[in-house]
Amino acid sequence: MSNTDKLTEALITFRNERDWEQFHNPKDLAIALSLEASELLENFLWKQPHEADIEKIKEELADVFAYALLIAKHYELNVDDIVMKKIAQNALKYPADKAKGSAKKYTEL
Numbered sequence: 001m002s003n004t005d006k007l008t009e010a011l012i013t014f015r016n017e018r019d020w021e022q023f024h025n026p027k028d029l030a031i032a033l034s035l036e037a038s039e040l041l042e043n044f045l046w047k048q049p050h051e052a053d054i055e056k057i058k059e060e061l062a063d064v065f066a067y068a069l070l071i072a073k074h075y076e077l078n079v080d081d082i083v084m085k086k087i088a089q090n091a092l093k094y095p096a097d098k099a100k101g102s103a104k105k106y107t108e109l
Helices: 003-017 026-042 054-074 079-093
Strands: none
Touching (some): 003 054, 003 079, 026 054, 054 079
C-alpha cells in the first residue's frame, strides 16, 4: 500500500466515523478544495513569500491535499498514476531544451 493510499484510507476512516460521507459528493469536494486553495493563497497576500507563516501554509496545504485525495477516491483514480501521466504530458509540452529557465506558456516556446 502506497503512502497515498494510507493517507486516503485515514481520511476515509476519519470521515466515516463522523458520518460525513453524505456531504462528500464530487461537486462539494471540488468547491471545498477551491476554498482551501484560496485560504492557502491568503497566507501570501500583501507579503513577500518568505514572510508567510509556514505553520498556516502546512495546515491549508493539508486541507487541499485531503480534498484532492477524497475526489480521487470517489472516482477510483490512482493518484500516483495520474500525476505521473501529467508529468509526462508536460514533458512533451515543455521540452527541457526549450523551457529551461523560461516561464512562457508552451504555445510561446
